[in-house]
Amino acid sequence: MAHTVLYVEDHYHNRRLVEKILASRGYDVLLAEDGEAGWAMAVEHHPQLLLLDISLPGALDGMDVAAKIKAEPSLSDIWIVALTASAMPGDRERFLSSGCDDYLAKPIQVRELLEKVDAHFAGREAI
Numbered sequence: 001m002a003h004t005v006l007y008v009e010d011h012y013h014n015r016r017l018v019e020k021i022l023a024s025r026g027y028d029v030l031l032a033e034d035g036e037a038g039w040a041m042a043v044e045h046h047p048q049l050l051l052l053d054i055s056l057p058g059a060l061d062g063m064d065v066a067a068k069i070k071a072e073p074s075l076s077d078i079w080i081v082a083l084t085a086s087a088m089p090g091d092r093e094r095f096l097s098s099g100c101d102d103y104l105a106k107p108i109q110v111r112e113l114l115e116k117v118d119a120h121f122a123g124r125e126a127i
Contacts, residue, residue, distance in 0.1 A: 003121045006030040006047040008038030008065065009083070010056050014108070018051065018083075021110055022117060035060025042069055047078060049120055051104075054084040054095060066099035079120055083108070 005027050009015045012033075019029045030045055032038035035056045042050060042065075050069070054062035062082065069075045082095040085106040092103045104116060 002028045003049070004028045004030065004045065004047040005049045005051060005117065006032065006038065006041055006045065007051040007083075008032045008035065008041075008056065008062065009051075009053040010034060011053075014053075014106075017108065018113070021108075021113060025114060025118070027117065027121075034058040035062065035065045038065050039068055042075055042078060043072075046075065049117065050078050050080045051083045051117075052080055052100065054082055054086055063095065063098040063100075066095070070099035081116060081120075083113075 005022055007015060007018050007029060010033050015031045019031060022029045030041055030047060032041050035058055039060060052062045052065060056062050066080050069078055069080060080100045081102040081104055082100040083104045083106065095103055102116065104113060
């Protein structure tokens, strides 16, 4: 079974970088550039893992997307990792309380990203 990751990120270069990193590891990667598209793709594709930027343009920011996914019984099993530049004290806890299951700070560290994604699909706690 293919492992599918949805990455919701408004910055084109960040989307492409993460896509290349994960695709090189054999993951199927879906991309969305805003919260509305991310929500629609989550509903349509039901990925196992969602990497979610928090600061998204439009009607739905990352915290809104996370809350909607966790509130929808058919989607609530999607593991959501906030992948964001917001790294102030209390941010991690705020993202977790909005529905995110884990957190990674930007700038993206390739090794840390791969460890987190690999650990999720291996069924163990992320490092």
